[in-house]
Amino acid sequence: MVIYEAGAYDVIVIGAGHAGCEAALAAARLGCNTLLITLSMEGIALMPCNPSIGGPAKAQLVREIDALGGEMGINIDKANLQVRTINTGKGPAVQAIRAQADKYEYHQVMLKTLLTERNLHVLMAEVEEIEVSNYKVTSIITKTGARFLTKAIVVTSGTYLKGRIIVGDVAFDGGPGNQFPAVRLSDCLKELGFTMGRFKTGTPPRIDRKSVDFSKMVEQPGDDMDLRFSYITEPNQREQLSCWLTHSNTKTHALVMDNLDRAPMYTGAITGKGPRYCPSFEDKVVRFSHKDSHQLFIEPESRTTDEMYIQGLNTSLPEDVQIQVLHSIKGLENVRIIRTGYAIEYDYILPSQLKLTLETKNIAGLFTAGQINGTSGYEEAAAQGLIAGINAALQVQEKEPFVLKRNEAFIGVLIDDLLTGEIDEPYRLLTSRAEYRLLLRQDNADLRLTEIGRKIGLVDDYRWQIFQQKKAELEEEIDHLKKTTYTPADNFMTDFLKQKDSAALKDRTSLWDILKRPEITVNDYINLGLINTQTPSILEQIQIQSKYEGYINKQADQVKKFLKMENKKIPLNIKYEEVMSLSNEATHKLNQVRPTSIGQASRLFGVNPADINVLLIYLEKEKRK
Amino acid sequence: MLYDDIAAIATPPGEGGISIVRLSGYNVISKANKIFKAYKKEKELTNQAAYTLTLGWIIDEEGNILDEVLVTIMRSPHSYTGEDVVEINCHGGSIPARRCLEEVLKTGLRLAEPGEFTKRAFLNGRLDVSQAEAVIEIIRSKTDKGLKLALNQLTGKNSLIFNRLEDDLIRVNAMVEASLDFPDDVGDLDTAEALGLINNVLINIDKLLLAGERANIYREGIDIAICGKPNVGKSSLLNALLKKEKAIVTNIPGTTRDVIEDFINIKGIPVRLRDTAGIRLTDDLVERIGVERSRQVILDAELVIFILDVETGITVxxxxxxxxxxxxNVIVLVNKEDVEAKRITDGELTDLFGDTKIIRGSVKEDIGLEELEKTIEDLVLSGDVLYDNEEIMINLRQKNALLKAKKYLTDTLVLIEDLPLDCIGVDVWGALEAIGEITGKSLKEEVIDRIFTEFCIGK
Known part of the structure; x- marks a missing residue:
């Protein structure tokens, strides 16, 4: 094959899934001449699995992406078909909005955004080679012989790397949704010295709406509220579509058990490790054999097609068994399959080989983001894409790298976990992974991150203006509530508290402190004219910040301790072999991960407090030399 | 500087003239001041210059005096660690120092790791490199040994209790977290089950704390005061017990003629037996000083043996x-039961002493001494036999961790109805983290593992 010189870019992004789109848009918007390469135009911002965005921990991610100037929140607000709030009543830290996405619209809206972005060029091609000189990227070569020179590369290849699809005893090479796999790129990464692993994930069959009997199911409508992810999108006035709930039964489970000998999960045909939070249906039946019923949600995939997704039924059972299983379920007795469920195996890169910027440690200018790093989820991918894209651009422009800490954002938790944890299954973010989740709420992502996004340069004037207005209004209102006080002698307040069955005041008390009482809400203040604002987002902030102030402060104290350790930096050139008294296991682990701070080192599995003490002394000693 | 405030007993364990509790950090002077009452009011620690000694008392939250102490102040950087250092000179023996340390920790200091003062001395440039390298070895050996000791405890028979505690807490955490992260699959928290588990954990924490106190009694010993009017048989009792039991330490004369003390061993418990001269009201100045001392001895004692003379009857x-x-904690010993003329009736005793334990015997004839010893043992060890007679050793660090966990869980119980689940999560996680300090495991992953093994999660 003849290789020709096809041009030069500041940043090249390989793969146009949720990570790739964010990475490319961020780099382009920061002023880099950017090339986004996709295997197929149809694969851009594709949702090959469940058609939803958000939910606990994930909604926080989307809001954080939005606050920093990313695209996912805006895109889903324009392309949803149902929105709900999950975990209402379980507290502000875990309350999360979740949207059902219109898959086609989601793809089209993103496609339009990409194609109209200045500095961004979208190209359909397969990248076969990443060229490196002196441990620094120089260029890529496509299957058709084009060589593009570049200063930074972001690889966001999703589940395409050596993708292999398995349905019963049928298996073939393929990317998600039967797209072409990326075969050569994985070998190229191995040749560059990276350790690769293999994961498995799966997806349920899709069915034809016309063949479903909804009268036998429970309707799950969206919330009748203006719910949006982005802080800058307009309210969505469109009609919401419902989801539907049905259940598997003992007959279904018997069918699964009878056909286990043909299930690739159990015959050994699948070797990759699958995620525990997203087990195949056959796995659920086997592991939770005492349950004779599992929930199944039937979810529309688009306003423009009749294809529906079955949440809870991901499976790689043979096609004929899948049909029988479906027909055993209430409401699906006569259902027709549009797409068969399948399992997919793919290569990923062990994420301990990355820096917190998502640049690889060994090759300068090479970044990876999304499922290639061993994660799962559109939101997790997009968040990494944004961070990798920003850092690729910052590096090209010779600026300081950008990293978020665990106390600043769920994005920080996600990336730190990837680098320090034992990633032995596809990683999914959970609110329980965040130590300081009361601080990392979906409602305050803008307050946490917009200023940071502005500094980086991704927050445009429009968003900045909205944010500043909100911030000023909020501060003014909080100030007002804290400064307005009542004495026990005040008749107005006494009457009001009596009427609310609330204890009488003992001392002079502010409106802010009175609001901490469970029986008092901001709505009471509105009715009494005690509060000036009517803006829902401001009222929400006031309610949360006052009522949970005690716990928020508790966590803020914990953060102070945490930061002490995070701020103790470990020099990159440290030779752990020379650190006396360090245990062998710790030396090995520290060498493998090469953490940048004492805090990060202390989170490594196999590094115990004694090792940290030894390390602290060594560092201090070195400093004094 | 970035280091937090730490404290530990700096003198070796065992008997000695004084024990020193050392505090180091950047807020230790003001924190120490909170539990210190100067003899002269104006001499608050915060006002004192460096390298001064201040006389006063360590007081607890209720203002009770725990010990009379001399406090040394050293200000940064002119101290051993290079930070502000406070050294509290308590009375000898480990009990005053331990009580003092417990109060110090309540003001927000952390118990120092083994070798930590020295580590700080190095980090703050007070020791040179070769000295510091020697310290590394010390830190290493101590923590490894500590770890081994902890492991020994955890893998022994007693580990069952710790593991069950941890297991229950992981379960509660998993229940809470599963409900928060997988609401579709798991639904709402089963509050009744969660409360049941939490209560169970609290009961076990209390048992451990109690067991720890018992273990502490064996390790540290107790003070018993003997009192009664002159010639009632106080010295005879002391001598009888001394003769009967093997004395641990040879007779150390009391610091004053008012209090005579001896160390003996009662049923394996080290006991400091103190004979008080007298505690009645008096106008005589010298005697009054003696009375004051005796009063203090009685107040400090874990147990008081009050002796009556059956021959004289109960006098004014x-x-x-x-x-x-x-x-x-009082035991009434009616002495001299061997004599003919008995002038104390059971009715009289019940009227006067009510529920107080009464033993009739004769020190001279060795009657009732065995009963006395058994009663002492029962009273001191609260009578409960824990976990098939096994004693559980918990150290101060473990005790602090258990107390921390207990605080978090008590908060949870109070607030579970009023606060949303994510706030409750902070407390149940705090409790597990505290227990994690004892077991040294990474519990966050265990909670997540538990979510997936116990709850059917899956999209």
Whole structure:
């Protein structure tokens, strides 16, 4: 094959899934001449699995992406078909909005955004080679012989790397949704010295709406509220579509058990490790054999097609068994399959080989983001894409790298976990992974991150203006509530508290402190004219910040301790072999991960407090030399 | 500087003239001041210059005096660690120092790791490199040994209790977290089950704390005061017990002629037996000083043996003395039961002493001494036999961790109805983290593992 010189870019992004789109848009918007390469135009911002965005921990991610100037929140607000709030009543830290996405619209809206972005060029091609000189990227070569020179590369290849699809005893090479796999790129990464692993994930069959009997199911409508992810999108006035709930039964489970000998999960045909939070249906039946019923949600995939997704039924059972299983379920007795469920195996890169910027440690200018790093989820991918894209651009422009800490954002938790944890299954973010989740709420992502996004340069004037207005209004209102006080002698307040069955005041008390009482809400203040604002987002902030102030402060104290350790930096050139008294296991682990701070080192599995003490002394000693 | 405030007992364990509790950090002077009452009011620690000694008392939250102490102040950087250092000179023996340390920790200091003062001395440039390298070895060996000890405890028979505690807490955490992260699959928290588990954990924490106190009694010993009017048989009792039991330490004369003390071993418990001269009201100045000292001895004692003389009957003096005993743990020993003329009736005793334990015997004839010893053992060890007679050793660090966990869980119980689940999560996680300090495991992953093994999660 003849290789020709096809041009030069500041940043090249390989793969146009949720990570790739964010990475490319961020780099382009920061002023880099950017090339986004996709295997197929149809694969851009594709949702090959469940058609939803958000939910606990994930909604926080989307809001954080939005606050920093990313695209996912805006895109889903324009392309949803149902929105709900999950975990209402379980507290502000875990309350999360979740949207059902219109898959086609989601793809089209993103496609339009990409194609109209200045500095961004979208190209359909397969990248076969990443060229490196002196441990620094120089260029890529496509299957058709084009060589593009570049200063930074972001690889966001999703589940395409050596993708292999398995349905019963049928298996073939393929990317998600039967797209072409990326075969050569994985070998190229191995040749560059990276350790690769293999994961498995799966997806349920899709069915034809016309063949479903909804009268036998429970309707799950969206919330009748203006719910949006982005802080800058307009309210969505469109009609919401419902989801539907049905259940598997003992007959279904018997069918699964009878056909286990043909299930690739159990015959050994699948070797990759699958995620525990997203087990195949056959796995659920086997592991939770005492349950004779599992929930199944039937979810529309688009306003423009009749294809529906079955949440809870991901499976790689043979096609004929899948049909029988479906027909055993209430409401699906006569259902027709549009797409068969399948399992997919793919290569990923062990994420301990990355820096917190998502640049690889060994090759300068090479970044990876999304499922290639061993994660799962559109939101997790997009968040990494944004961070990798920003850092690729910052590096090209010779600026300081950008990293978020665990106390600043769920994005920080996600990336730190990837680098320090034992990633032995596809990683999914959970609110329980965040130590300081009361601080990392979906409602305050803008307050946490917009200023940071502005500094980086991704927050445009429009968003900045909205944010500043909100911030000023909020501060003014909080100030007002804290400064307005009542004495026990005040008749107005006494009457009001009596009427609310609330204890009488003992001392002079502010409106802010009175609001901490469970029986008092901001709505009471509105009715009494005690509060000036009517803006829902401001009222929400006031309610949360006052009522949970005690716990928020508790966590803020914990953060102070945490930061002490995070701020103790470990020099990159440290030779752990020379650190006396360090245990062998710790030396090995520290060498493998090469953490940048004492805090990060202390989170490594196999590094115990004694090792940290030894390390602290060594560092201090070195400093004094 | 970035280091937090730490404290530990700096003198070796065991008997000695004084024990020193050392504090180091950047807020230690003001924190120490909170539990210190200067003899002269104006001499608050925060006002004192460096390298001064201040006389005063360590007081607890209620303002009770725990010990009379001398406090040394050293200000950064002119101290061993290079930070502000406070050294509290307590009375000898480990009990005053331990009590003092417990109060210090309550003001927000952390118990120092082994070798940590020295580590700080190095980090703050007070030791040179070769000295510091020697310290590394010390830190290493101590923590490894500590770890081994902890492991020994955890893998032994007693580990069952710790593991169950941890297991229950992981379960509660998993229940909470599963409900928060997988609401579709798991639904709402089963509050009744969660509360049941939490209560169970609290009961076990209390058992461990109690067991720890018992272990502490064996390790640290107790003080027993003997009182009664002159010639009632106090010295005879002391001598009888001394003769009967093997004395641990040879007779150390009391610091004053008012209090005679001896160390003996009662049923394996080290006991400091102190004979008080007298505690009745008096106008004589010298005697009054003696009375004050005796009063203090009685107040400090874990147990008081009050002796009556069956021959003289219960006199006005006896009643006065009994009234002056400011201690809830009293055994009444009716002595000289061997004589013919018995002038104390059971009715009289019940009227006067109510529920107080009464033993009739004769020190001279060795009657009732065995019963006395058994009673002492029962009273001191609260009578409960824990976990098939096994004693559980918990150290101060473990005790602090258990207390921390207990605080978090008690908060949870109070707030579970009023606060949303994510706030409750902070407390149940705090409790597990505290227990994690004892077991040294990474519990966050275990909670997540538990979510997936116990709850059917899956999209």
């Amino acid at each position: 003096e006896d009643k006065e003395i009994f009234k002056a005993i400011d201690n809830n």
